[in-house]
Amino acid sequence: MNGESGDKQQENDIAKQVAVLVQQAKALQSAGSSLSTRLRIEEQALSQQAVALEKKIGRLRADAFSALEKDELSQELAEKIEEDIQRAHGMVCEGDVGALLPPKFSGRFLRMLLGPVNVKAAETDVRFKAKEEYNAYRDRTAVLFLLFPCILLLSENWFWQGCFPALPVQAYQAWLLFFYTSLALRENILRINGSNIRPWWVYHHYCAMLMAVIALTWDIRGHYPDCKKKQRGVHLFLIWAVMQGGAMLLQNRYQRQRLYTRIALGKAGRMDVVWGEAAGVFGQLSLLYPLLFLLQVCQCILGFLFVRTVFRKDSEWQVVGCGLLLLIMAIGNFLNTVETLVAKMRI
Amino acid sequence: MNGESGDKQQENDIAKQVAVLVQQAKALQSAGSSLSTRLRIEEQALSQQAVALEKKIGRLRADAFSALEKDELSQELAEKIEEDIQRAHGMVCEGDVGALLPPKFSGRFLRMLLGPVNVKAAETDVRFKAKEEYNAYRDRTAVLFLLFPCILLLSENWFWQGCFPALPVQAYQAWLLFFYTSLALRENILRINGSNIRPWWVYHHYCAMLMAVIALTWDIRGHYPDCKKKQRGVHLFLIWAVMQGGAMLLQNRYQRQRLYTRIALGKAGRMDVVWGEAAGVFGQLSLLYPLLFLLQVCQCILGFLFVRTVFRKDSEWQVVGCGLLLLIMAIGNFLNTVETLVAKMRI
Ligand SMILES: CC(C)(COP(=O)(O)OP(=O)(O)OC[C@H]1O[C@@H](n2cnc3c(N)ncnc32)[C@H](O)[C@@H]1OP(=O)(O)O)[C@@H](O)C(=O)NCCC(=O)NCCS
Ligand SMILES: CC(C)(COP(=O)(O)OP(=O)(O)OC[C@H]1O[C@@H](n2cnc3c(N)ncnc32)[C@H](O)[C@@H]1OP(=O)(O)O)[C@@H](O)C(=O)NCCC(=O)NCCS
Missing domain, CATH: 1.10.287 (Helix Hairpins)
Known part of the structure; x- marks a missing residue:
């Protein structure tokens, strides 16, 4: 009971x-x-x-x-x-x-990959955070960007007797593809959140993605000393990547400092940014710009060397394709860097 | 004046x-x-x-x-x-x-590619819309998924005299990589928005992405009749892709109808979904399940054939790698399909 x-x-x-x-x-x-x-x-x-x-x-x-x-x-x-x-x-x-x-801008690339999702942050501090995170990401990866080709180049002579095996180079290219995809996605998101990134810097990452895919399909196998000739392109590309990594580190330093000035100035419009610039980062810019132009010249030369192989009887379309993309990127980078410079001079 | x-x-x-x-x-x-x-x-x-x-x-x-x-x-x-x-x-x-x-779930994959962006939609109807759009995307792409390998297989005999040229196959693999990446991204976003997708269906797309990258690096060039042996794997893979495309169309039909039942029932929890299921889509399921099991068996066999080439003297790591991934995917798909079936039976 x-x-x-x-x-x-x-x-x-x-x-x-x-x-x-x-x-x-x-x-x-x-x-x-x-x-x-x-x-x-x-x-x-x-x-x-x-x-x-x-x-x-x-x-x-x-x-x-x-x-x-x-x-x-x-x-x-x-x-x-x-x-x-x-x-x-x-x-x-x-x-x-x-x-x-x-939104002024609806990223086709984002819509293709993510679908119609809203990636616009509602609050300003979140938007600054996103930019900071983007800079931090670039910092972290710039180190890899520099290390990866360095290790490949050093191993070429120390372990591999002058010939790259295909796998590590392809792993590097796959990583590049991943890296550029993520940069392109993140930059699209930043643009939606009101960043003034020039569209070219985003397109330029699409070109780089395409180049990585093409490079993945490029067969570089061969035995010493035959491989030497075939792999000359790989060798040059890696050297250039090392240079680019160095420039990237410097560029990141500059961009980060610029963002901090901007945050310190509060909810800053473009004008404020330029004022802030005159104060702190001008010294960096005068080192960065010559370096960027030098890099672009190297990129151009590399592209030209690659494209020239079209006249050789054993020419490979992958090399020519990468060469064309390098030329396009070099020219675009040059024009856009000059335009940025001119815009900064004017104000 | x-x-x-x-x-x-x-x-x-x-x-x-x-x-x-x-x-x-x-x-x-x-x-x-x-x-x-x-x-x-x-x-x-x-x-x-x-x-x-x-x-x-x-x-x-x-x-x-x-x-x-x-x-x-x-x-x-x-x-x-x-x-x-x-x-x-x-x-x-x-x-x-x-x-x-x-959020219960913070997609590492999303954070890696997009950074810490908020992709959670605030309103329920937006979330349903995202799912609908995902289904529509799968529908659109399933057609391509079916057409692409069909065209390759038909051209093999009509234009290319029994040998695939490398470029179209590689273009197909690049498209697959893009396709799987976008599915993985979209599914991660859906999960954050409260979908009950089993994690495996997302992991399975990571495997597929890896497989596409590996396939991109696989050199299939050769002249007739040598190419025949080398390209047997490509041939089988394409046939299997056609079958998969067919199953995908059917699966999409089922998933879409399921979503409509769910929307019709209003803000439905999982229970309501199961009730809705009994009503409309049971007939489709009894066709879909046998087909899925058949496909998984085929996937398993294909994986086994690929892995077996490891014993041949001209074996290529790309083929073996793809084979292993196919086996992993087949087993995972099988286990998860069975678990879904058991869960549906129980209620
Ligand atoms: C030239 C350069 C230093 C100017 O940078 P800057 O002073 O920040 O330029 P702007 O004032 O036009 O910047 C406007 C916005 O675009 C962003 N931005 C500029 N260049 C960018 C780049 N290359 N990638 C991504 N974002 C960039 C800035 O961060 C800023 O964003 P915000 O509006 O969110 O603050 C910079 O564009 C650069 O480094 N380009 C070089 C690229 C190159 O040629 N590399 C060599 C080969 S890879
Ligand atoms: C077995 C199967 C038909 C069950 O589908 P289901 O009835 O929708 O399964 P559940 O009830 O567990 O679904 C839960 C959620 O996961 C989603 N989902 C299920 N399977 C999915 C899949 N393969 N891909 C993406 N999403 C899936 C559903 O849409 C549902 O989402 P919601 O919560 O947003 O509404 C489905 O999982 C399937 O088709 N799998 C087969 C995959 C396969 O083996 N392919 C062969 C080789 S590629």
Whole structure:
């Protein structure tokens, strides 16, 4: 008797607790959906205002410019107006409000690989974090980028008697493919989150991905001394990769410092960045630019050497293809570096 | 005189408009940051409640189970309790509230390729959309998956006199690499968004990616009739790919119908899905399962044939490697398909 009433007690207890649970879950669910509805309405209202203001900014900037051209505006006032407009632009197009603006850029590459997923971060500090993480990733991998070809080049003479075995070189190429894919994905995400990366730096990683795939299919096997001639391309490519790794480390140092200046300046627009630049990183730039140009010249020469093999009777399409891609990348890199330089000079 | 006063007029006009603009931008900015602050506070409160309720659900479920074991609970009441708990679980762990729960799963693969980006969609309908898009993507690509090897196999005899040239086969492998990478990325994103995909189906795509990379480095060039022997593996692989494409189309049909049932049932938990299944898709499953098992047997045989070449004197590591991967995939696929079947039977 006692046992049975104990059972009943237990039954009632659990049933009661479950009933309470269901009530709580219901309350939570409706709180959740009401929050999400309210949120959507408020966000939409702010987003419409932001779009309207963004248009107005464009219009006023054009007005001020044409007034300046027609001499209806003094130089002094024009500068003050431009500064104010810049400030308004920062408030509307960056930070919390900027996150509500419809994205300017919908990465085809991202959509192809990820599907229509939203990778736009809502909060500014998250966006800065993403950029910081990207820089940290580049730092970590730049070391690998430098080490991998160094080890291959050293082993060539020490262990492999002057001939690369195919596998380590292919493993290196597979790693490059992975690395460039991840850079391209991350840069697309940064662009969606409002970074001003020039599209070329992203395209240039697509070219590099294609080059890695082509290099994977390239058969470099052979015995000494035959292999020497066949593998001359591999050898040159690795040397160039070492140089590139060095430049990458330097470039990362510069970009990181630039980001810190930017964060220190708060929610900075482009203008602020340039001011920050004059202060801290100018010295680095004057070392970086010559090095980049040198690298681009080397890239060009390498591409040319590769393409030239098309006239040899044992020419391989992989070498010619990689050569063409190297030439395209060298020219694109050069043009874009010059354009960046010119843009920095102008301001 | 008139011109000058016109200028002044113009100057004042623009300056005034810019001043208004800056005011508006400031107001908008503070509205944006206040919204984002409020949002963060409310979300955090709801999220804490959701975590607490999720724990409670687990505890009550365990209590009910042990009471049932000890015969302190009637079967009937236990079923009602389980149903209620299930309902509460659906309300807390899916939908708007579920989106606020801390993610159970942080894809290493995603973090490696994308960095620490948030790909969790906030709204339930967006999450269903993502799944629908994933199914649509699989449909589109299944056709290519079927066509690509068919064309290669037909051309082998019609144009290429029994020998594959290397380039089209390598292009196919490069496409496979791209395809599997994108599937793996999308499935990781779906998992983060609460899908119950078994981890194996994702791992299995990592294996397939590795296989595509290995196949890319495989040199299949040769002249007739030498090539025949060397390319027998390619030939078999392509035939198997055609079969797989067929199964994929059928599997997609089934998965899509399953999703529609699920959407029709509203914010459904797993239970509802099983009920929906019994209704509509059972016929399809009884065709799909035998076909999947047949395919897995074929995959196993193919893997075995590839691995066996290790005993030939001209054996190539690429063939053996692909064979091992095929065997691993076949066994994993089989085990997981059986486990899914058993799980469906049990309910
Ligand atoms: C020239 C260079 C140093 C200028 O860098 P910069 O001063 O940051 O250039 P910008 O002011 O135009 O930068 C705008 C944005 O693009 C980003 N960016 C610039 N170059 C980039 C690159 N190569 N890769 C990725 N992002 C880049 C910046 O970080 C900045 O991002 P943010 O808006 O999120 O802050 C830089 O573009 C560079 O190093 N390019 C060299 C590439 C090259 O030729 N390599 C040699 C062969 S591989
Ligand atoms: C066996 C099979 C038909 C079961 O499918 P199912 O009934 O949807 O299985 P479950 O109920 O376990 O599904 C749970 C979740 O995993 C998903 N899922 C199941 N199998 C999947 C697969 N192979 N790929 C991607 N997602 C899959 C489902 O869509 C569902 O997602 P949801 O929670 O977002 O709705 C399916 O797993 C399958 O087709 N596997 C065969 C793979 C194979 O062996 N291929 C042959 C060689 S390539």
